[in-house]
Amino acid sequence: MFYRLSGTYHTSYQADRKLWKIPTDRWLVIALLVLAALAPLYVSPLYLGSYVLPWVIWSAAALSLTLLMGLAGQLHFGFAAVMAIGAYASIHLVRAGVPFELALLLSGLIAAVIGTVFGGAALRVKGLYLVMATLAMQYLVDWVVVNVPAISGGAHATLRTPDVGFLFLPIDSLASRYWLALGWAVALTVFFMNVKRTSFGRALVAIRDKDFAAAVIGVDPFRTKLTAFATSSFMGGVTGAILAFCFYRAVTPEQFGFNVSIQLVAMVLVGGLGSVIGSWLGAGFVLLAPIFLTNLVSGLAAGGWVPVSQNFLSHLPLMIYGAMIIGFLLLEPLGLAKIYDNIRKYFLVWPFRHARS
Amino acid sequence: MAYFLELLISGALTGLMYSLVALGFVLIYKSAGVPNLAQGALVMTAGYAVWMVMAWGLNVWIAIPVAAAIMFGFGLIVERLLLRRMVGQPVIMVVMLTLGLEILLRGLVPGILGSTPKPIDLGIDFAPIIIGDVFINRTSLYGGIAALALVGASLLFFRTRLGTKLRAVSDDHVSSWAVGISVERAIGISWGLAGIAAVVAGALWGSSQGADWTLSMLLFPAVAVVILGGVDSVPGVVVGGILVGVLGTVIPGYLDSFAGGSTRDVVTSLIILLTIMVRPFGIFGREDIERI
Amino acid sequence: MQHDPVDMAQAQALHPTWRSDDTILARLARNAAEVPHQIALRERDRGIWQEYTWSDYLRAVVEFAAGLEARGVRPGDVVMVIGDNRPNLYFAMLGAACLRAIPSPAYADAPTEELAAQMEREDIRVAVAEDQEQVDKMLEAKGRWTHLGLVIYDDPRGLAGQEPDGVAGFDAIRAEGAARLAADPNLAQALIARSTVHDTVVLMHSSGTTGAPKGIPLKHGHVLSGVRNAAAAGYFGPGEVHMAYLPMAWVGDFIFSVGAAMELRFTVNIPEANETALHDLREMAPTVYFASPRAWSAMLTRVQVGIAETTGLKRRLYDYFMPRAMEAERARLDGRPAGGGLTRALGEWLIYGPIRDQLGLGRVQRAYTAGEAIGEDVFLWFRAIGLNLRQFYGQTENCALAVAQKPEDISLTTVGRPFPGVEMKIDDGGEILLRGDNIFDGYFRNPKASAEALQDGWLHTGDAGQIEPDGQLVVLGRVSEVVEKRDGTRFIATYIENRLKFSAFIKDAAVVGQGRDMLVAIVCIDFQAVGQWAQEHGVSYTSYAELSQQPRVYDLIGGEIAAVNTHLPHGLSVARFVNLHKEFDPDDGEVTRTRKLKRNVIDDRYGPIIEALNAGQDRIDFKAQITYENGQTGSLDRMLRLSDVKGAA
Amino acid sequence: MTFLRKLALTTALVAGLSASAMAEDVKFGLLQDFTAVYTFVTGQYNQGQQDYLALANAEGILGDGNTVTAIVRDTGNQPQRGIEAYNRAKEEGAILFDFLSTPVSAAILDQASADKNIVITPAHGRGDASDGTVFPYVFPMMPTYWAQAAALIEYMKETGGLEGKKIAIVHIDSPFGREPGPILDALAKQEGFEFQAFPYASPGNEQAAAWSEVRRYRPDYVLIWGAGGGQAVSVRTAIQNGIRPEQIHSVIWLAETDAANVGPQMKGVKRFEATAAGTDHPIIQRIQEKVITPGKGSGDQANVGNSYYNLGVATMAVAVEAARLGLEGGQPLTGDTLKAGFEKISGFDAEGLMPPVTYTAEDHQGGGAGRVSEWDGEKWVPVSDWKAAYPDLIRTVIEESAAKYKEGN
Structure with missing residues (x-):
């Protein structure tokens, strides 16, 4: 009922391969973009600062990771470490007087270089072993960050971000930080959607599906995998810097721990591997669902509806989070993207059950 | 020299205590091909279980078997409800499922039973065994002995009729089905056995630090052990454990004073990385890992 | 064959108001001059829509005309055009018209014999065929009609580079024409201006329900008059988006896709193939x-x-x-x-x-x-x-543009009032007569039939009808179809059949009862709908024939017929019916290509069934004739159930 | 413009007047880490805090029918969830926050200061926040880790002397574990002892290597600087390496739970304490009587009187006192008036539960007094008096560090 496909036609293959071929989708995207861009005007600072802003940034992070995990099929359980590299690089660069815009770029590059070294492991192993290798790298980076005061910032291990401006906009208010993060997330989204349609994107998919078969059809697995790690790490590094400057406004090692890596993988999986919309939905779900459910339960508890101890209540987000991951894997392994797709299809073929002829 | 020897011995014993955690991992991987990243949480749950049973007023020697029975059942349930439905899914799904289980348990168990460390008194004497200038920690010693005993028992078990079935299952699911072995039951049992191994690990580790969620962090060194020893090798658990323990104790023992920080995590990480780079299937693992 | 095909004096006497240069080609030239970059034609090819502007259109037509002329086509020649709708086939028709030759579209699925017969009747020397399949038919027809000198094909797949003698590609002809045009700068203009309003722009054919199809020549003036009349009545407006999915041999396609398209600057859209027509329809969303x-x-x-x-x-x-x-x-x-x-x-x-x-x-x-x-x-x-x-x-004879309902004047039973410029009356025999500039001037080389159809300028449509008090026309059926039961009750079988066919489960039906005591129906179930129903109701089947004979399907169809009976006058109820083991098939000659029943064939072929139905039998062993893919025929014994309709009077 | 400003002023005045006519519910955000690193303390600590607030309401300490309510949330030691919880509690009207998590406190410090909301960081957070001139809205409230280290060193000096002695500090390998470093450096020079640091990896469930080294270092005193399960492992492994319990001195994070985990061998181990343990205090007894007995307690009754429970009680006793004093300046209570209330506190000792504290605009640590207590096998017994050790040194360190922060670190 929302979708009208009549009169949607294409006179070239370029047009036929447009991202949003269906006008309704296009309008939906435009409406969402406008809504997102105007969020600071109608969303209270509480919701903007503690829900919308992190959601946007984590969506960018999930997109970065899903490029690697979803498209290229390279498992990565140490992505928070990559983001940490970006965050620490950017903050030290800015402190050293590098303009913020350049610092973002450089921090991405630094993350890409180190992230590609991580990727070296991927050239030899896959699956479980890649999980273990990246996990070990996460611990290594954590250790280096914590134990090198020059990186972590001395005794308190907290580095506050200096005041910066992006282009001509001073990044001082919540709204400006949100807009910068949104801009980055949108840029990543656009990039991701387009990369799927390039030869690089198809090479990634070929590698994911069967790497030696990909080699047979002329895709160099060595280069493609490294490029995948580099690209993904670049995106993750900049996202880490954005996270530091736009959300935390300080960098501490705890922000990029092992659990954060797991959380990212959860976002990617719950959202649906390799899916753009899934990255946004997954990030939002993993981030917000436990919070909202906990607030709900604590509201019920405060109202005397459910007698639960503070200890139980406090552990509830963990339980919900774990149960959510399990639930999704068992019930909808293709994640929220699949659920969204089902809903979209439901309306797309309305009032029928399937698309006809 | 005595310092080195002491580090060597305490490292080996500590490593064997890691082996207790790693054993559960290997048992499950060997039969089901499932990398159980929830083994740390299983150990934590087992620690809580031992504490809980002891809190009923039972003697420790009764409490441990009771907890073992509980954890055996728990392992069966986990396998039946969760893992069995993941058969045929890509490894990332299985890994993430076990991580989800780990997170769930880490919320559920302390959430219900309380998050302050729970004392487990195994009645082990504090006084070290002193040989020359070498002090040997009794808890570690008993832990090491327990680990060796459990690994030995596992090896013997694999020689029994049921164990043979398990081995067959670990070799080839389809063929095992074909000859009438219940693969599901075999995998279920291996989960149960992993639960029992977790009880021993949980009790010993819990006795020195108290049972709380941090027990689940034993997963990381245990992963190093299994990677080094080979994910599907029971003897590998012993060798891997001793190596990880010794390297993780001896190297920091000399290095920490220079590096200015604990280097054990680094050593553990490097063990994992180097093993995967050089010999992904580990020391005793089967060389059937897919590589380019 | 060098002669002026039109007797100008006679033609002008017939249509004194027509301006000589008011041709479809002139309209094309005007469009190309006024809106050269506007899209005139789209064709969906390999998933995307290839577009042709008005200037593309004009160039293609003229180049092809020049090429065709070089190959010896002269005024008055009939050029057969056969295939599914394709831009080049439209270009070919108009290209031929430029030369005052007569394009004669044929149904793409017509068998070779029919085509050869048509060629012979119309003395066809040149044919434009869509693809290899059609070319093969042409070559085969050549065996019977050896005068077919040139076959031009559009789709080169399977043909390019290995053309037999007398076969050339559309593009090659066009290229030849382009070369001529380049050599002679005035030729293009001349080609457009050559034809007059009195020239036949297309040669259509009657459906051939009875006997051989008759040629129906429509002149530029007929088509344009019809289109303008219709436009004046708001039947269509300027700039419509139109789907050219109807067979090119059907008058409606020519009127819409060429006539109205030229006059009113339609954008004509051609689907990729018949199978994708519905999908393409949705993509283009015509107006x-x-x-x-x-x-x-x-x-x-x-x-x-x-x-x-x-x-x-x-x-x-x-x-x-x-x-x-x-x-x-x-x-x-x-x-x-x-x-x-x-x-x-x-x-x-x-x-x-x-x-x-x-x-x-x-849209x-x-x-x-x-x-x-x-x-x-x-x-x-x-x-x-x-x-x-x-x-x-409307009918082919009147460009299918005669009478239509106005948007505010809708009724189920009437078909509306005549367009402005069209006169209508009912003669004493109840036959509908029409007069106007859109009415053709006589059948192709058939003076006898022409004289029957056109008397005093009035077209005798052969349809029985009546004019309601408010001036709206009611079409009852063919005059020839009005028949009586033995008791004298008059009925038109089609009328009842159509109502039966309104059931989703009935695809076709033939009602028989002339000179008999009761009306009986031969029903062809709708395989898709009944199959779906069977699935939902646990009725198992393997084939159309088996499904049609299921007792529960009989109950279903019987119920549908009984429902229709309640809306029919007393004495016209369908009393008994049979589910036929197959659908009526134009290949078996049971229906025309436009799916009109050929009653004589039905009566003849299914006589034993009709007798058995009338005799009250509850089953019959029927020797069914079947036609194989290769054209051979055979027969098969089938037991068909015969059933009463509950509550039938 | 002038008109608008007047209007705004009038509106504010009217709003203020109408608010002052009603009893006020002061809200404290206790947004703590119940699930991750601080699980060993948070449960009991928070229980003490909530129970004390219940007592304060029952006794009407704030006067005029004013009450105080706790907003309790878990942050899991994650800055992100801390920010969310902070924003939400802020929305709900909280003006004082206790995160009991160093990373979360660090992440919110700037925002809270910008919002002019009070953050208390008792026994966690940055020590330099004691400098009220740099951190006007942060109240460490109790001895910083630096003050704790100094107090323990001073206790060693008083009990066995320091000249030429060797001190081993065995600490968790984290910023928190490295906190006493600078103080020990300074004091080693001043007092003529030598010390060596022995870090162990987080979470500290296995410390064999570190303690083997410590044994060979043959220290006179051992300082253990960890938290949670690692503390029990430290004490246990120390004893197994032949170190006498009497030699072991701990940071504030050693409590009854750890004693239960270590067992009877822990007798003689000493720790720093900022508040007295046990139930033998007027406030604790009134809590027992007015909160626990009527069944309004917020947790397990057995915890009442535990070290961490009492620590929680003390923090809230000070905070409620500050609120009471702040309300003297008129309603509604804001971050600024609450800060003023804090800075009016002078010589407050929560009826003997803690040393007398005095906060000034410069000193938000409250003097930094604490004492050392010893585990006697059953309970913690104080072995020294409330006092601040090396206050000048601590003050210098605080000011130096605060100055660095001000520069932008």
């Missing part, structure tokens, strides 16, 4: 759409089957809104207030709009049906979903 009652009905069946198997909420919404919309529409047609503002708006959003969109009719402003009576349910249903479906009446 004007014509389909036969059968096609509308098929569309409705498709929707009903889709709704039957859709999910709960959607079906409930449909079941809620659709009957209300139908009721409102019925009230509107009856002149009662329709009401239901909010329900209508909600229904429009939830059901009607989406269904129109799913059918590709989301249709003008929807038409004609050719035979449309079922009340079908008519009401499409009007209920917000489609302004109208009926019109």
